[in-house]
Amino acid sequence: MGGSQIGPPAIHSGPMRVAVVQAAPVLFDTPKSLQKCADFASDAAKQGAELVVFPEAFIGGYRSRCRRQVATLWPWPSGRRRRRT
8 A cells, every 4th residue: 555645546457455343433433443443544554555445423422322321301492302212
């Protein structure tokens, strides 16, 4: 891997080595989650990965179970709180 690239990606033909990360973020700590992400990406690149894929909400810093709880407490435009059954 030749360092950071800015701009459109180069055209790639042929096989590509992809790393898939299955890890949890550092809960409620975005800077530490970003560092964890950078560490995983660096390790994967050292092993030849050209693309590193992380879970969808890795940088958000909270578990998916928490999203439901947050959604039930969020004040909606109507002024009422949304309830899930």
